[in-house]
Amino acid sequence: MQNRGLITVFAILFGLVSIYQLSFTFISSKVESEAKEFAQSKYSENEPDLREAAEARYLDSVGVSPVFLGIDYNTAKDKELNKGLDLKGGINVILEVSVKDILRGLANHSKDPAFNQALENATELQKASQDTYLESFFKAFEALPGENTLASPDVFFNKNLEESITPLMTNAEVKPIIERKIDESITSAFEVLRKRIDKFGVTQPNIQRLGKSARILVELPGAKDVSRVKKLLQSTAQLEFWDVYKFEEVASFLQAADNRAGEIELAKSGKTAVKETVEVVEDTTEAAEEDDVSKLLGGQDVKDTLVDDNKANPILSRMVSLGNQGSPVIATFRLKDTAAVNGYLRMPQVRSLLPTEMRFAKFVWGLPSPNPQLKGEETTALYVLKGNRDEVPPLGGNVVVDARQEYDQMSRIVVSMQMNGQGAKVWEQMTGNAYQNQSQIAIVLDDIVYSAPGVTSGPIAGGRSQISGDFTVNEGQDLANVLRAGKLPASADIVQAEVVGPTLGHEAINSGVMSFAIALIIVLLWMIGYYGRAGVYADIALLVNILFIFGILAGLGAVLTLPGIAGIVLTIGMSVDANVLIFERIKEELAKGKSQKDAIKDGFNNALSSILDANITTGLTGLILLVFGTGPIQGFATTLLIGIATALFTAIFITRLFIDSYTRNGKDLPCTTSMSKGLFTNVNIEFLKKRKTAYIVSSVLILISLTSLFTNGLNQGVDFVGGRTYTVRFAKDVNSAKIQDDLIATFGSAEAKTYGGNNQLKITTKYKVEETDTAIDEEIERMLYETLKADLPADMTYEAFVGDQEGKSIGRMEYYKVSPTIADDIKRDSFWAVFGSLIVVFLYILLRFRRWQFGLGAVAAIFHDVLIVLGIFSLTYTFMPFSMEIDQSFIAAILTVVGYSLNDTVIIFDRIREYFGEHPSWKMNRVIDVALNSTLGRTMNTSFTTLIVLLSMFIFGAESIRGLLFAIIVGILVGTYSSLFIATPIMYDTVKRKKIEDLIDIKKEEEEALEA
Template sequence: MLQFSLWKKIVIWGLCALGILLAIPNGFYDRVEQSNDANVVLSGGLAANPEIGAMSGAELEAVADQWPSWMPSSLVNLGLDLRGGAHLLAAVQVSDVYATRMDDYWQQVLGELRSERATIGTIRRVDAADGELRVRISKPEQMERALELVRGLASPIVTLSGAGSNDIEARADGDVIVITMSEAEKLATNDRTMAQSLEIVRRRVDEAGTREPIIQRQGEDRILIQVPGIGSAEELKSLIGKTAKLTFHPVAGRTSDENARLQARQILLPAGDEQGVYYILDKTPVITGDHLVDASAQFDQNNRPAVGFRLNTTGGKIFGEYTANNIGQPFAIVLDEEVVSAPTIQSHISGGSGIITGNFSVEETTNLSIQLRAGALPAALTYLEERTIGPELGQDSIDAGALACIVAFSAVLVFMFLSYGLFGLFANVALIINVALIFGLLSAIGATLTLPGIAGIVLTIGMAVDANVLVFERIREELKAAKGPARAIELGYERAFSAIIDANITTLIAAIILFVMGSGPVRGFAVTLGLGIVTSVFTAIWVTRLIISTWLAHKRPKTIDV
């Protein structure tokens, strides 16, 4: 086991050199981070550091040149507890989606029942609780036929838990058909709503140029959001915004009476920039934000901040036909249940693009365009927990973690040297390479380092020499049995190998379980622990052995003292 071919030596030292090279940028963290931010801005992106984003072109190039372009520039991302930032725990109001789904079914139900109006009579939608659709027919004696038509609209649920179930259920209540979502469809809708909410929150946060946010589901209806480097929880809430639900409605009237009498299928919404003014709108929108493909911050013809938007082909066609048929009529642009603008249609608007004006600031138009581009949240978010961690506290955590690493590292180095002499020095060289490999791997995969992650590194430092201790103790036993130096070392590695593998595999399994079942800081600990186990085994079995093999080949000692 002490003989290494040339290609094996090249591979082992090459991997060590690569790991050290990838770890080097972390020794110049601030300089590399500023250079990376400047390169992002120069390439047309958004910098996480506002100071970098405000620089001119020449300043940006100077900052970008702080770090050589030929050197690796990936860094270990610092988590919320190390950099400071904002923490939010939000509950998604999944039940809000049920009412929208039932509202969407109305047109399908109406079309299906109209096909047999002569049989079932007139059809009229009546008020219903959220999550229900109620339709009254004038010939209740034909209720069975009407229910048959409605049930024909049901679709099978394509999920394992909902196999064999349909998405809607219909029953009779006198002369009224009551349509509701099935329990299996509610569960499937909840899962879809959570997945969509996660993706949209992630898009909104990512578009603002923030660094390595943690956005993940917790429980059935909660989302954990942690964004390092952001100023406060309020700033993060502003960035995520509300549902950003954009709709376009025909205007039926304008009033100052918030209790104005409404006709069926009408809604009353306040004007965003006029206190005490309300608009009476048709409840069913002409088009929605689902037709939106792009939005950007702009200025209107009066040089006021506004948001430009562009619709997809379907939305552009509907928008064009509506404006062509309603010239001279007001048209309300509604954002999150508030009329932000209600212009009069002056002419046919083709091309599917327009502009949203209102009493906006430049910052508001930027945030709004981000929210619209990311899409509307399918349901409202209720913030259950919010916390801001200042950068000073983060720096204290870094200092404490660094001190713990230095103390542990130094103690292990001293212990190994006092216990095993020259062989302890060989193990110490491998331990230094091991720590560099951990940081190199963390940088390469873009992992986020948290305070528990530092604890994982400290634990790994202690565990890293376990394999060497097993080998060295085994070598001592072989020397006592009057084996020669080379043979004793070879048997030491050979007979300790199975114990090393078994011990590290069980720890690696525990790290994998922590990663799969845990969240946030627990996963950070599992990542550093898992990577540390892999690098520890590599350095103990191959690097240390290669160092000892090279020493033996050059010195050829008659006796050794372990």
């Protein structure tokens, strides 16, 4: 081997760099273990929050202290091997910025009927379209009757766009301008979110815009407070300052509104009003004295107005307490009743009761808080803002130039803001009016009143103000953060979300490491037992390969996931396959009577073509996965591609270095042992004679598969149909059928399946799947908790059920949500991934073998394998003891099966082509049969070692990838069969003898190129 010294130096340097890159991971893990031990020594298991705080303090105190070779913890943490959510726990969301909101803003909130109708029509089109929202809007706008122009003064020719758009422009000229403005707004949203996340305090956050779409991926490994993250990401930070009405100015309207709403409800039901007396839960800090309230309500008795019949008094019957005279709080309601109250207050018949001077009043709610008198149930206050015709606040949040969390004189957490000069002037005027009128100013963020303070010491100059509330330190920091980062240009909905608790992450790491170790040990022992000393060299190359893979992952900052570990385990099999090919060819050359030196040289050279073909075809499917996949699937593809490259290097060069060094002095290296000697040497199976039987067997299997696919279908996961999935763990075994019935009663449709042990369920529901609001997510989780409450520990609260503290063993362990819109996109991308891989593979084989018959045989075998795998999933998903959902991981499995099947088929085709050159006088069927028999040892050996590593991962690995591994295992079994009995026979039945000479010439050209 030429350049032996250069390759040796390169391998040593590459190994040292890999060790250096991985050293950061070992250092950070060591310090974090010490921090955990410190926290455990200070606080008990019943104090998880205190433990977490102590751990954070410890890490902060030692962050810059050198640990090893001058490397400190902070540096090591930044450069450690990134672990994905499924290994570390955390939160992964895809946000979709509302293009509809951006269009409204660009049109200056136009009231034009055609514009607003086009927006609504575009929303409907989106439900069944793969177009972007903007494309749907353009189609909807142009489909409206009449001549509607985008450059109309009522649409996009306004003060926002007058520098870009003129009234004489055509729609075709306006469209690219609007597209550019939309793209700028989404880029702005991305930057705002990035600034917020940078201040969040999570190590190794990842935020990226998905292509040119309106979607933004945010990954926060290790984040535990889901509600905090959602608020941080979805808050538009639309800060406004409004004058607010006092209780006594609105009380009479509230009574009249209740009466009118009651009349409407009773008219609908045909009932008459019934007055009853009910008990009112009064808030002692805000509720008015009963006599005062009676006067404000026109002398009526309060308890007579608060009736239990919601139809007669639909507003006041829901009230918890009334406000005080002079207070901006009108009344307090349960949080769950706010939607119903909003509905009544928005009724035209109810709003018509407002006095003329209040006709633009805005009804908004305050921050929710637990009410002790209602057993902690959350309540919120109703405020009425002094709105105007344009719905523009007297002062907006764009004047805020700085914000920070501080403490007031009472040691309460507040958020202080500093305004610019223009804002300071308006603020001084507003506070002056409030002081003179003894009124309040409401500080409103995203339509929620955070506080409504009065002004007691005259106008406030200088533009300083405070937002007060019952904040925690984190809430204060987050609020200051979003105000400082700026507002989002539009609302952002969470269209896909994944929450993994840290306990599941630790379990996944433990199971992944164990399955990886078991697989590795078995493969190492097998190679030694089958190939002897040559197997030892292959094992060394395999270990170096694994070191290189992890070193490259760490150096690139790539994220290691559970599917990524599966990809690494799969590369073990591929690395072994390359060595198996080499050793089998060396044995063949020795059997021909060649000297050991020549046999080794020719063995490596003859195997190289097959190794390259096999790895390139698998690499092509990996590239397809990388392009079309997201999240963990990209992790799988990344490790697979890295593994292919390192496996090639170690098999071709590292193994060769050891073999050449050992045999340099004439030492014998037979590449066999007493166990393997003679295996597969005298095999003479007439494969082509059995092809008709194989065709019949395969036809029956495909027919059964197609029948099942058309009747049973597939168990499509939420990736493809949308919905919410929860992994819930109980203290004891539960009856999944009974719980499923309970969930159906709650949600209308739901599925509960045993997931792992009998004390863990995977629960899926499509209830309110179209709604992406955070409040809906919480509502569904509360409904889930109430439904499962009977099977949970009696003392488990809702907060404990959804919490994600480390070491948690009961409750919601994992959460995954996909909206129907993104589910359609995932399904489409998955189809193109599979279809694209088939096209790419066919073209590659056509290029390599220059005959379409070879490509046809390979693609037919792939179709055969994929259909049978799909059929098995369709037939068995109802009773298998693990999840067999068709999701993105399954698509990764299918493409892996495609790659493996091709790997096998291409090696066989390459040997057939070689034998045509060596035996031109043989009949075609003899050439093919002999070629198939000669590759049988390699086929069985590679299939066995690959199956061993996959079975190890399947048995001992994490539950979440068991379906993926099962699909690959089935695919390898079917793929091994199809390479021998489908791909090759189809090629034989379609190729003509006169074309064989072309194959011989191509093979000779390749051999000459390799020798050169």
